[in-house]
Amino acid sequence: MSTSSRPESEAPAASAAPATRDRAELAARLAVAVGRINRRIRAVGEGLTQAQLSALSSIARKGPLRPGDLARIESISAPSATRVVADLESRGLVERASDPEDGRSSLVSATNEGRDAVLSARAERSRRISVLLAGLDDEQFAAVAGALEALESAAIYVPPKAPVE
Numbered sequence: 001m002s003t004s005s006r007p008e009s010e011a012p013a014a015s016a017a018p019a020t021r022d023r024a025e026l027a028a029r030l031a032v033a034v035g036r037i038n039r040r041i042r043a044v045g046e047g048l049t050q051a052q053l054s055a056l057s058s059i060a061r062k063g064p065l066r067p068g069d070l071a072r073i074e075s076i077s078a079p080s081a082t083r084v085v086a087d088l089e090s091r092g093l094v095e096r097a098s099d100p101e102d103g104r105s106s107l108v109s110a111t112n113e114g115r116d117a118v119l120s121a122r123a124e125r126s127r128r129i130s131v132l133l134a135g136l137d138d139e140q141f142a143a144v145a146g147a148l149e150a151l152e153s154a155a156i157y158v159p160p161k162a163p164v165e
Contacts, residue, residue: 041128051076053121055084056110059094060118064107066099093117 042050051074058073059065065073071081085108088094093114099105110118133141 037129037132040132041125048117048121051080052084052087053118055081056088056093056114057118057121059088059108060110060115064097064109066102066105066107068105070108088114 048056055070055074055076058070062073067081067085068078070085071078074081074084076084085094085096089096089108091113093111094108095111096106096108099107133144136144
């Protein structure tokens, strides 16, 4: 039986290499595209840095939080989280309260102004993305729309931790 007439289940093992290469190439292209898009839409409201806005968004969405929990969510060091919280607090975007379960710690919550700042920044990013999408033809727009669900799944996927050797 020739290779071309084999059913897919009997395809030679060598065909896995192109699929892996295709996935790696797609990942590289996607990383470049997402990076470029992110830089083009990176309007930060209220004069906040990306790190501050990300932390504020996490606090607004998941708060009240201990600064240590914020550090884990944001993948930053505890001292960095403490600095970000202090900056946000000085702007009136978050407030601290004593942690009733641990008097040595505090809980951080977004203020109304903080929640408004997050919504304003999201709206601005959405407007900027709309401008980029307006440059697509109907077929390209449909392709983006068709890929959106998969991209949303990829955005929340947490890979399993590699075993420690």
